[in-house]
Amino acid sequence: MMRAAFFGIDRHSDPFVGDLTGAARDATALWAIMSDSIQGSDPQLITNENATLEAVRAAMDATLGAADETDVVILGFAGHGTPDHRLVLHDTSVADIPGTTLGMDELARRFRDTRARAVILLLDCCFSGGAPARVLDVGLVPRNGIAFPLVDVAGQGRILFAASSAEQEALEDPQTRHGLFTKAVIDTLLAAEVPIGVLEMVDRVTRLVGADAGRFGYEQSPTMFGQTQGDLMLPPGRVGDRYRAAFPEYENLQTTGDIRELSQAGIPQEAIDAWHERFPGGLNALQIAAVNDRGILSGQSLMVVAPTSAGKTFVGELAALKAIADGKKAVFLLPYKALVNEKFEDFSALYGERLGLRIARCSGDWQDQVGEVLRGKYDIAFFTYEKFLSLSVSSTHILNQIGLVVLDEAQFITEPGRGMVVELLLTSLVSARQRGVSPQLITLSAVIGHTNNFDRWLDCALLQTNERPVPLVEGALDRSGAFTRAGPGGAETVQFIERHRIQQRRPKPSSQDVIVPLVQQLVAGGEKVIVFRNARGPASGCAEYLANELGLDAAQDVLDALPEGDPSAMSERLRRALAGGVAFHNGDLTRDERVAVERGFRGHNGSIKVLVATSTVAAGVNTPASTVIIAETDFPGRVRTPYTVAQYKNMAGRAGRLGFEAEGKSIILADTPMERNQLFRQYVQGQPEAITSSFNPNQPGTWVIRLLAQVRDVPREAVIDLVANTYGGYLAALQNPGWRIQMGENLERLLNRMIADGLIDQEGDNLRLTMLGRACGESPLSLESAMRLVELLRRIEPGDATLENLLVLIECLPERDEDYTPQSGKNGEPRWQQEAGARFGFNIARSLSHRADSDVAFYGRCKRALIVSDWIAGEPTTGIEARYSSNAFSRVGHGDIRGFADGSRFLLDSALRIAAIVLGRADDQEAAALLLTRLDLGLPADALPISSVSFPLTRGEILSLYRAGHRDKDTILALNAAQLTAIIGRRGDAFHQALQPALEGSA
Known part of the structure; x- marks a missing residue:
């Protein structure tokens, strides 16, 4: 039997005894958790005015005094102590400390006299004197000193677990209004799924308290005294009726899943109606749990880990509309510009046009609405990670406006390149709580392994599930057609493709031999298929040979939606693939081309049956398939990097279209039966990696x-x-x-x-x-990059420090050196050095060699700078590709060109600010803004006015008008529909119609 009593005193009858804020809550929480977790238990709870010396002694009699050899007694005390080793009670009088406190000598005697098999005392009070006044500055309250001889209380079968060592304060956190020690005990018990040993609990609590105190600038080390024979086990904690009754602020709106019930949360009826139309079946189990159990409509923060299509994105939408209904603003943070644009358009259509909400986006694009966001003129805003971090640091007031932050694809914190940005923006939010700024935080992730205390660091509840609305069959297929899959009884192998259908199609065996018959079989069964390839070239090549072999109807609607003008080499290859009902999706396509492909594939009756894609499609783009084929399991390069289990699971998670299939399939390709079994064990049966930090203690x-x-x-x-x-x-x-x-x-x-x-x-x-x-x-530059830029600026002549030259010098920064630049031969391409000297001048070209690791790196810098220069001069994409592609193996594609321009644009703004300080002068802000826009659009300066007309023209259309001599609004307005069609192509008539209001106004 387990006996327990918990004491917590915040208020004292003597006015000379200072009050606390969380001691009674601590005792109440421990009492409730124990009551809800141990069936039939009835522990005592004595707090504040009830916690007199007489009442505490009576409780000791009822627990320690009444216990027998089969009992375990748990006691908890939260409150003040005195420097002379006594516990302060509600009726303690400073005029009679010895007669009105509970001394350690009395506790030691009671522990010795009890017959209980074991006794555990959880003591959340500190052992030192008063804390320095600065504790209040960071929101912490010390519990006044107590320094009793703990070893005299503990002993065999008698465990005393104290909140801190003798010289430390035991701290309270006003955010949770719990002592750090008691909160760690509660969290440890609630996290346990099976009974937990006392020693394991002690280790876990000690680590948590030390880490939590360290975040506030304190040291607090819980200390255990005593021992037991064997490891004494405590039951796993759970939240039940007593906890909910004791803490009604955590009582959440309850729903059966009917969306119409959410009106009780104050969400506007227009939103309820729109949701009911989208989801007539109501909320799914994940969303019900988020509302009922995790309180997302009560402002509770939450980390959601669930497979693709499980409905986690809608969890963020629910919380967003609730925040807006409460007069707050909601922001969504996403990893890519493409995702920001997709979500912006989706939300604008649903919440903007239908509900009248103000939707904004900030992604580092020329179309950004940064001004509106800074002025608070929005309801929902979408940011890339980098843009949100930049704005929240340079304009901290925007955090005061925000009621909700939704971080999508939270697993990016583990990525070497992006992890620092994600962690820093989350650190900014965590730190802001000390200033009283505490927006609700919801993080969403499709695939992670162990959370590794990520949820605790964020102070978020965790909602994790492996349940998928469409079950997923995962397996590996070898060249014999044998398929090993995960079945209900474990691994099972079946013949998925008849062996004779797998024929060698090239001089050497290749993945094409298996992909073609596999996709033929799947498409014949009415499936939509995604084939994942590990690079741009294999993706486009695979799409073309599938288009030739499958004999599918042309995806004419997608072909008609593709932009005209300024095609790339990949644009032509895409058209050839679409003529055979197949598409590819990679970085060499323009944004408009990618959008057309995505819409043509994901539509219910979409004309694209097969999509070949690089891994970007797995990172949140809405393209579900019936079956996913993963052709490789590593990234190419000098050192091939294997996929992580999480990366594989993200790709596999695209399989299974909700409402269309009873199950989805994920197929990894292998060459041999041995490799098939190895890949099955590594990826299908493997567990995703734990969340980790990219923080490097050696380079802080x-x-x-x-x-x-x-x-x-x-x-x-x-x-x-x-x-x-x-x-x-x-x-x-x-x-x-x-x-x-x-x-x-x-x-x-x-x-x-x-x-x-x-x-x-x-x-x-x-x-x-x-x-x-x-x-x-405040820049995205590493410290090393920033200091390298400072060195460069101090080395060049003042007259060379122009905007255009600064754009060139950016190529010397480590971030740009890390950007792969295609070059032929092991020694690079020295001709670009001479070209850079001729175009940028000898001094600037020579500066490009600053701290270059090798000649190859130097030539790569020259090549990138020249490509960016051609891009903003308005050179045709095909011309740039042809000029800088040395051979088929070192090809420069549209993705490279766009990537170099975007990379330069991303760093240029910060470089301009640093240059102004180092050189002691400010550049023309208007000229700087024009250069940033030119990098985004790929246009010469005198073509920019064309981009401001009220019609979304592509780069090719703008350049066609520019080259035809129509370079301002007036000359364009003078053109009729036929003339516009002749210049820009089939969209000429639509363009002319869009110009009509301007024509009527000029008339």
């Missing part, structure tokens, strides 16, 4: 300068707290209690160097970024 410079950019100034000794607030710092503190000391030493050396480099000013004990430091910290 970029992290530190970006964290410093999030604050105005900070005491030098508190810089470690900024780092501890990151997910990486939190994990490090969990894993290594001595982490703060080691990292503190590294930071001291780093801060001295940053002060010497002119990035930080120190005044007394406080640090503040200089103008240069803030420009570097």
